[in-house]
Amino acid sequence: xxxxxxxxxxxxxxxxxxxxxxxxxxxxxxxxxxxxxxxxxxxxxxxxxxxxxxxxxxxxxxxxxxxxxxxxxxxxxxxxxxxxxxxxxxxxxxxxxxxxxxxxxxxxxxxxxxxxx
Amino acid sequence: xxxxxxxxxxxxxxxxxxxxxxxxxxxxxxxxxxxxxxxxxxxxxxxxxxxxxxxxxxxxxxxxxxxxxxxxxxxxxxxxxxxxxxxxxxxxxxxxxxxxxxxxxxxxxxxxx
Numbered sequence: 009x010x011x012x013x014x015x016x017x018x019x020x021x022x023x024x025x026x027x028x029x030x031x032x033x034x035x036x037x038x039x040x041x042x043x044x045x046x047x048x049x050x051x052x053x054x055x056x057x058x059x060x061x062x063x064x065x066x067x068x069x070x071x072x073x074x075x076x077x078x079x080x081x082x083x084x085x086x087x088x089x090x091x092x093x094x095x096x097x098x099x100x101x102x103x104x105x106x107x108x109x110x111x112x113x114x115x116x117x118x119x120x121x122x123x124x125x
Numbered sequence: 126x127x128x129x130x131x132x133x134x135x136x137x138x139x140x141x142x143x144x145x146x147x148x149x150x151x152x153x154x155x156x157x158x159x160x161x162x163x164x165x166x167x168x169x170x171x172x173x174x175x176x177x178x179x180x181x182x183x184x185x186x187x188x189x190x191x192x193x194x195x196x197x198x199x200x201x202x203x204x205x206x207x208x209x210x211x212x213x214x215x216x217x218x219x220x221x222x223x224x225x226x227x228x229x230x231x232x233x234x235x236x237x238x
Contacts, residue, residue, distance in 0.1 A: 042225055046168075051216065052228045099168055103226070113158075114226055118169040 010036045012104050014117035021092055022125055029087045029120045031102030037082035038104035042114065043075075046099040058085045092124045127152045127219045131229035138207050139237050146202045146232045148217030154178075159193065159200045160218040160226070170216075176200065207236045 011034040021027050031041055039060050044052040056066045056077050064077035074096075076088040085104075089096055099121050103114040128151040138144045150159065161173040174184060176193050184191045188205045204211055217229040 049233075051230045054225050054227070057225055101168075101170065113160075113172075113175055114220075116162075116170045116172075118167075121168065 010034075010104070010106055010115040012102065012115045012117040014100075014102055014120050016120060017118060018121045018123075020123045020125065023093050024091055027089045027092055027122060029089075029100055029102075029122075031085045031087070031104070031117050033083045033104040033115070036104070036106055038085075038106070039082060040105045041079060041085040042103045042105070043077060043085075043087050044101045044103070046101060046119075052101060055087075089122065092122070094124045097122055097124045127154075127157070127221050127224075127227050129217050129219050129227055129229035131217055131232050133232045134230070135233045135235070137235045137237065140209060141206050142236075143203060143205050144207050144234065144236075146204075146215050146217075146234070148200045148202065148229060150198050150200065150217070150219050152198075152219060152221055154221040156222040158220045160220075161191065161200075161202050162216045162218065164214045164216060164231070166213075173202075173215075204234075207234075209236050209238055212236045 013032045015030045041058040043055045045055050046052045054067050055070045056064045058064045058077045058079040060079045060082050066072045074090055079085040099119050101119040103116045105114045130149045157178045159176045163171040174191055181193050190203045192201045212235050214231045214233045216231045218226050220226045
């Protein structure tokens with residue numbers, strides 16, 4: 009099956025710093041990747057849809073200037089949390105959609121746990 | 126917009142009991158896909174099953190079985206003879222044709238020895 013990796017798996021940073029999270033599709037090309045956020049004991053909430061070579065589409069209520077998404081290649085999308093604050097502490101999960109042949113399935117990365125002190 | 130409801134927030138059973146996790150969905154599309162994922166404490170989502178809207182056949186995989194009923198917009202998941210290792214949060218999810226995935230609130234299953 010298709011494999012999606014995320015790096016780092018865990019990050020702790022000070023308030024005010026920026027953190028970059030990478031999402032890679034290892035054995036397939038993904039024209040579309042998704043970024044989700046999951047607060048403790050809650051569901052996954054879609055933050056944005058990332059399309060290769062174009063601007064990301066953000067869900068209502070998600071600040072695009074705070075959560076910068078770059079999908080520069082068919083195998084890599086990055087999420088940068090700018091000027092992170094404690095309320096940004098969460099579990100961030102990316103997924104990549106296989107273009108054809110998989111019935112619209114998305115493959116999820118293992119997640120990145122962000123803790124902002 | 127699509128919507129997924131998992132009314133059971135938490136379920137606790139004793140090992141070897143059968144347990145059914147409910148999932149009800151809403152969509153205006155005729156083409157859609159339904160999923161179940163398991164999320165253990167590590168956080169990584171484990172894919173369990175995918176169903177498209179044109180395939181109403183129930184499925185059995187070992188101790189797991191799924192009941193898809195379009196008439197009631199439900200896609201329920203049953204674990205037979207539950208084990209402690211089944212303890213996790215289970216999410217039901219839905220995608221409409223080529224759109225993003227929407228998750229239910231999740232059901233936390235605890236299986237006690």
